[in-house]
Amino acid sequence: MKKILIIEDNLSELSRVNDALHFSYSEISIIHFSSFIGVNKVLKNNVFDIILFSFSQISSTKLNKINLIKSYQPSAILIVLSIFDNSETITEMLSLGADGYILQNESYNHLVRLFRDLELDIPAMSPQVLKNLIASLRNxxxxxxxxxxxxxxxxxxxxxxxxxxxxxxxxxxxxxxxxxxxxxxxxxxxxxxxxxxxxxxxxxxxxxxxx
CATH class of the missing domain: 1.10.10.10 (Winged helix-like DNA-binding domain superfamily/Winged helix DNA-binding domain)
Incomplete structure (x- = not known):
């Protein structure tokens, strides 16, 4: 059974991500927090397979939480959910320890594909993120x-x-x-x-x- 932690304050986005996860995996256990309050204790006392961390705004305090999450859960796949698609922000979050980056306007079908691709060791990156960061490097x-x-x-x-x-x-x-x-x-x-x-x-x- 996959154990998943979601830190997301947008209820409609939470519902969409939750549905996509249940469709992608047959057996999962999901813990949800709308803010980081109380998350530290959960990180200390559990081992998660996937952690989804939402960024609707950028601040140094919130960016530092990425390092904190990875210090508690080094083996978990940490995926940022964000509205920001500029390469500077994406690169910074990856540098801090994020393993994937999914845009919050991603279609439901793409969400399912990205979650399923984790089983194939493919990083969860929105197509637009890959286009901005990686496609230009291929040639x-x-x-x-x-x-x-x-x-x-x-x-x-x-x-x-x-x-x-x-x-x-x-x-x-x-x-x-x-x-x-x-x-x-x-x-x-x-x-x-x-x-x-x-x-x-x-x-x-x-x-x-x-x-």
Missing amino acids: KPNKVLSDNLTKRENDVLIQVTKGLSNKEIARILNISSFTVADHIKSLFCKLQLSSRGAVIAYGLNKQQQIH
Whole structure:
């Protein structure tokens, strides 16, 4: 059974997300909070598979909550629900530890697809988010993004930055999914990052410096 935490103050959006989650997974348990009050205790006393955190406005206090959530729940998939689609905000949240970013105007069918794709190790990113952050990178020549990494680790980093799943990366690089997973663990260690979203943000920042 998947255990899911939703932090969302918009009841209509909560209902839509809740319905999409129930449609996507056969067995789930959902805990909901309309604000962060009381969330700390729940984070300490539970282990969640997925955490959905809504951002209707940006503040340093709320941004810091991303770090707090990941410190309590390092293995949970943390997905930001937001109205903001500018690349600066998205990159900042990924850098702080978010593993996915879904726009609050996302269609119901897209929500279901994004939630189901988590089972395939595909980051939950709205199509518009991917378009803004990643699509432009696909046709650019691959560059070494970090001198601290081996050639193969750089290859994996470039593909992770494009939002690809482990299986897709394995197919492109002609290696196994298990080898890709090992390289990603190495990226976490060498780059001192704790989430796939943070790796994507790191890669995007490096790409911007190169280009």
